[in-house]
Amino acid sequence: MRLSQLEVGEKGIVKEFTDLEMSVKLMEMGCLPGEEIRVERIAPLGDPIAINVSGYQLSLRKREAFTIVLQ
Amino acid sequence: MKADIRVALVGNPNTGKSTLFNVLTGLNQKIGNFPGVTVDKKVGYCQLPDGRRAEIIDLPGTYSIYPKSQDESIVFSVLADKSNPHTPDLVVVILDASNLKRNLLLYLQVADLKIPVVIALNMMDLAKKADIDIDVDLFAKKLGVPVVPISARKVDGITPLKDAISFANKIALQEDSIDVASIAPQLVESIGRELNIDNPYLALQLAHQHETLTFLTPAQSERVEELEKEFSFNSQKAQGAETIARYSFINDLLYDTVKKPVTAHDETVSNKIDKVLTHKIFGFIIFFAVLMFMFQAIFSWSAFPMALIADGFVWIQDSLHHVLPSGPLTSLLVDGVIAGLSGVMVFIPQIAILFAFISILEDTGYMSRVTFMMDKLMRKVGLNGKSVVPLIGGFACAVPSIMSTRTIENWKDRMITILVTPLVTCSARLPVYTLLIALVVPNRNIWWVFNLQGLALTGMYIFSLISAIVVAWVFKVILKGKERGYFIMELPVYRMPRWNNVFYSMYERSKSFVFQAGKVIIAVSVILWVMASYGPGDRFEKIDQHFSAPQYTKTMKPDDLDRAIASAKLENSYAGVLGHVIEPVIRPLGFDWKIGIALITSFAAREVFVGTMATIYSVNGSAEKMESVYQKMHEAKNPKTGQPVFTLAVAFSLMMFYAFAMQCASTVAVVYRETKNWRWPAIQFAYMTVLAYVASFIAYVVLK
Numbered sequence: 077m078r079l080s081q082l083e084v085g086e087k088g089i090v091k092e093f094t095d096l097e098m099s100v101k102l103m104e105m106g107c108l109p110g111e112e113i114r115v116e117r118i119a120p121l122g123d124p125i126a127i128n129v130s131g132y133q134l135s136l137r138k139r140e141a142f143t144i145v146l147q
Numbered sequence: 148m149k150a151d152i153r154v155a156l157v158g159n160p161n162t163g164k165s166t167l168f169n170v171l172t173g174l175n176q177k178i179g180n181f182p183g184v185t186v187d188k189k190v191g192y193c194q195l196p197d198g199r200r201a202e203i204i205d206l207p208g209t210y211s212i213y214p215k216s217q218d219e220s221i222v223f224s225v226l227a228d229k230s231n232p233h234t235p236d237l238v239v240v241i242l243d244a245s246n247l248k249r250n251l252l253l254y255l256q257v258a259d260l261k262i263p264v265v266i267a268l269n270m271m272d273l274a275k276k277a278d279i280d281i282d283v284d285l286f287a288k289k290l291g292v293p294v295v296p297i298s299a300r301k302v303d304g305i306t307p308l309k310d311a312i313s314f315a316n317k318i319a320l321q322e323d324s325i326d327v328a329s330i331a332p333q334l335v336e337s338i339g340r341e342l343n344i345d346n347p348y349l350a351l352q353l354a355h356q357h358e359t360l361t362f363l364t365p366a367q368s369e370r371v372e373e374l375e376k377e378f379s380f381n382s383q384k385a386q387g388a389e390t391i392a393r394y395s396f397i398n399d400l401l402y403d404t405v406k407k408p409v410t411a412h413d414e415t416v417s418n419k420i421d422k423v424l425t426h427k428i429f430g431f432i433i434f435f436a437v438l439m440f441m442f443q444a445i446f447s448w449s450a451f452p453m454a455l456i457a458d459g460f461v462w463i464q465d466s467l468h469h470v471l472p473s474g475p476l477t478s479l480l481v482d483g484v485i486a487g488l489s490g491v492m493v494f495i496p497q498i499a500i501l502f503a504f505i506s507i508l509e510d511t512g513y514m515s516r517v518t519f520m521m522d523k524l525m526r527k528v529g530l531n532g533k534s535v536v537p538l539i540g541g542f543a544c545a546v547p548s549i550m551s552t553r554t555i556e557n558w559k560d561r562m563i564t565i566l567v568t569p570l571v572t573c574s575a576r577l578p579v580y581t582l583l584i585a586l587v588v589p590n591r592n593i594w595w596v597f598n599l600q601g602l603a604l605t606g607m608y609i610f611s612l613i614s615a616i617v618v619a620w621v622f623k624v625i626l627k628g629k630e631r632g633y634f635i636m637e638l639p640v641y642r643m644p645r646w647n648n649v650f651y652s653m654y655e656r657s658k659s660f661v662f663q664a665g666k667v668i669i670a671v672s673v674i675l676w677v678m679a680s681y682g683p684g685d686r687f688e689k690i691d692q693h694f695s696a697p698q699y700t701k702t703m704k705p706d707d708l709d710r711a712i713a714s715a716k717l718e719n720s721y722a723g724v725l726g727h728v729i730e731p732v733i734r735p736l737g738f739d740w741k742i743g744i745a746l747i748t749s750f751a752a753r754e755v756f757v758g759t760m761a762t763i764y765s766v767n768g769s770a771e772k773m774e775s776v777y778q779k780m781h782e783a784k785n786p787k788t789g790q791p792v793f794t795l796a797v798a799f800s801l802m803m804f805y806a807f808a809m810q811c812a813s814t815v816a817v818v819y820r821e822t823k824n825w826r827w828p829a830i831q832f833a834y835m836t837v838l839a840y841v842a843s844f845i846a847y848v849v850l851k
Contacts, residue, residue: 106249140633
């Protein structure tokens, strides 16, 4: 299961990343393996998405969300 | 100004760092540049309780000391470079008490550089409201540094923070957090030994960042590169390992010191606002309504102060002409320097209002939602959600807008944004358009409500946006990107704007605009003055002799005679000669040599057009006497055919030229400053000139 497959309001726990470069940037922002992620909303045009992670909102593109593997 | 202690402010974006900076320093601040890079350096001064004076440096907000953009790279180089005159004696790390986990990552990295640190625990009021209970004493004990709870917005806890700054240790006493050296033991040891660095984290960071650091010699940097190869060091893997180790330390620390309520996920106010503001339909309607309101305000609110400034300069010029003896020096000062200055100053109200709006939109958190909504659309044409801000700003002035592209991390996205921003109809084009539209478009309403002239002007604005988007798409195809684009961005909680910050931003931006653009404009206007005031050989003497003949002095009124002489002199000045030289080139566009002079002078700044037209059609006065410029241009006839010069075709051809041509010395200068390479302003100048010529030609041929 990838983060990009979640619908608005659904939650998941980060398992691993498929892209090294992206993982470094995501982890820096608090999006680490073991963290719970909730999809808050999707932009009006369908991309990017907004997620809630460790208490704040982060926006990222669907392509980037696809690199996050959920448990 | 001398300071006894140098303090750097470091923190995540949206933690109230700028608010704290403003509270500490007040108006006692200035924006400068870090040597060699184009990152704004905000420095201010603050009196400490013990009577010493502290210099406070506000470093750009960042999530870690691994830089993702040009702005962020300055943080590590300021903190790490011991030989740099800006190296701080003390770092104040600002943490958002309501979001400690992510904030602590940056703190731990800074602390490991072993510079004395004080923690300012900001937004304590918000944390209390959310029932987050922080054991500050235990927190401070575990980290080994002074921790001061504050609320910068409410100006709470500022005196204890100043006390902590003045009592801070000269040596770093913070506890170690993770075993940094274990990430790459041999590499850290070798770099430390060869470059004589005893701090393992500094050595590790040099391995990560040596390519961009200016304080390493090329030989040192090369040696680090060799060592990395020798120990097969992978920068990203090492950064990942470090981040995971730090977060595990942070989790342990927070488990002991912070109690959070375990409540279910309930709908926050911010979320409710987002449901409306980023709604599929309302989101865009609200965004366009905000934009419309902004333009209206920029034009209507600035009209009165702009008129005041313009009148003030006319008054100064008049009085100086009366007080000073007439001669070339007075003329240079009054008609060259002061006239040029007034051209800059008159834009201050518009720039101040634009920056007030941008700073309100950013402060409230709305700008990041606009970025969020527009990203997909902008990406299609090679831009980025973050390009929206400079493009909107371009309606006022391209100069500060190009400066604001620094937040775009991706190189290609940033270059394209810089290249197309000057196409957007800026406020300097407004006087040109209004004059030309008034000349050829009838002032009447169609369909009861729409004024034809207003429609023509609106059309020029929309046309400029469309052309910017088309050109961006073309550059997307042409330019080769070096790096992958990504869009990982925090969406901060909605907040009321902090009026102090809005005011400071207005003040600082206007000030730096006046000084940066002002220098260029004054220089160019002096050159223009020389070109328009002197001519080759003895042409000017001949004109004086010619008009001193009795048939002129006897029959003409002195005023008319002066105008006739001025007009003849302009035609024979260097500028006039140049106008005649380029006439064959611009004739296909419908322009004569007089318009040619205006085109040349407008390359300094577009708004010079009206003034030049006024001089050429020998009207005394400047842009303020629009009526009379209008009259003269309206009555201007082609000497050969007897037809009016400014027909619909000529006026629209001219507007097309002004829409596309890079007629702004300040923009050229700022593009060079931002890209550090003459190639970019050259490419921009070339493509815009070609577009201008082609568009003008088409407009003239179609409408003729």
